[in-house]
Amino acid sequence: MPNTKGRGAKKRAAGSGKRPARKSVRRSSSDAKADGDNKEEFDVEAIVGDMEYRGVHYFEVKWRNFDESENSWHPKADLGCPGLLHQYMQTRVKNTADLTRFYDLLQSAEGFTISVVNTVDSVECPENFTYINESVYSEDVPRPCTPMFWCECTNGCSSDCECAERGNYDEKGLLKDEGCARIIECGTHCKCDESCANRVVQRGSNARFEIRRFAHKGWGVVAKQQLVKGAFVAEYVGEVISYDEAERRGLENRGLTYLFDLDKEFTGDFSDFSIDAKSHGNISHFFNHSCDPNMSAYAVYVEHRDPRLHRLALFASRDIAAGEELTFDYSPPVAEATGLKADPCHCGSDKCRKFMYY
Incomplete structure (x- = not known):
């Protein structure tokens, strides 16, 4: 598959449950x-x-x-x-x-346990890949940690709380507004505890996944449970690197890049930083592209409010059935006008644009 994981807009392609108590197995x-x-x-x-x-x-x-x-x-x-x-x-x-x-x-x-299925070829495992649960920062990337504000809520955040004033989540932790520019969650200095309804991405995903090998797309991921519209699926994590380093890696790995520019709220010509999930990443490393995806990416702020270094979270953009492949759009249509190199798209959707650009 053409692994051009969603580059940002501007110069690059646009980027613009509780577990049950332990059960003993009884007979059917x-x-x-x-x-x-x-x-x-x-x-x-x-x-x-x-x-x-x-x-x-x-x-x-x-x-x-x-x-x-x-x-x-x-x-x-x-x-x-x-x-x-x-x-x-x-x-x-x-x-x-x-x-x-x-x-x-x-x-x-x-x-939860992630299962793996390969019934199409002899490929055993990605080479030179390390599974991580949160992004790692390169030495030349700053790590801001001082919040602009924090709340004093002690029993969950009320609607007039500065952190939750945008009301991004409902009482079930589902994303309410698909058009929201940003998601601001309560941070480490906030007085509310981990059960606060405004702490979704930072709690991690409860979704169950199966990594599956596809004939024309390589590794992909299917949902092992039903996911409703607005559910948090996974954070896109990897190495946070500078623009110059992203350019170097993009040229070095042309057509096989997992770079995702942090440009969700950036208005300049180029974003300052990118996330590279090629050699370090989590389940999102295996998500495939679709021209008709069932997930969308959002900028999320937890530790700070620096728009250059927001986190990236993938939410279900519609109801997703158990057994359905999880996908997002690597290469939105704006890329077609940039003169980038094109590779055939194998997403198989009815809305397939036939090519991917990088």
Whole structure:
């Protein structure tokens, strides 16, 4: 795939659940009936995924009366539902690559288990990539840390709080205004605690992901649960680098760059800084492009209000079904007029522009 992760506007292409209590695996109703069990309620509804790691075969369990966000993983030895296991094994497509190294790479990932599937080729793992949970700053990039203000709210932020006055989130933590220029969250000096409704991106994502290999696009990510419009999906993290360094890397890795310019609120000719997720990144490193994406990027401020160094957060721009690929637009239409190099686009959407520009 053409990995030109969303460059900024101006010179570059525009950039413009709680976990359930630990459950023991019980038999499905079909398995129980085979044993003459008269119980009417059973925990396991289905087995929906598997992975092999260090000689242990793990299976993803869908719990009865819980949605996909509550799925959990268990070794085969702990499963007590042979009927469902047999049914799953009859239909599963086995991986064509050994993914042990990939799972080693994901051991530092925050949040829920990330599963990996490759049924199309022999590629095992990205080379020279380190999984990180927050961006790292190059030595020549400043790290502002003094907030312009902070709130005194002690029981969540009220509507007249300076931090929450824009009202970016509703009571469920969903983004309310798709047209908002910025998202300002409560910072480290604010008096409210982590449960404040105005602390969404900084709490991290609760979304469940599967990294999947695609025939014409390479690695991509599918949602393992339904995500509603406005839900925070992931932060785009990587190395925060200067404009000059971004230019150098862009030329060096032409057509294979993960640079995302921090220009969401920048009005000059060029943005001062970029995020490069090529060698250091999180789940967002694997998100593919689509000309009809289901995610949009927003500038988010937590530690400071410097518009040159905002954080980048990806939110669901519409309802996303479980099993649907997660995508954002790397190369919006404005790029077509810049005379940049074009590569064929393989997003497959009905609105495909046929080419990607970088």
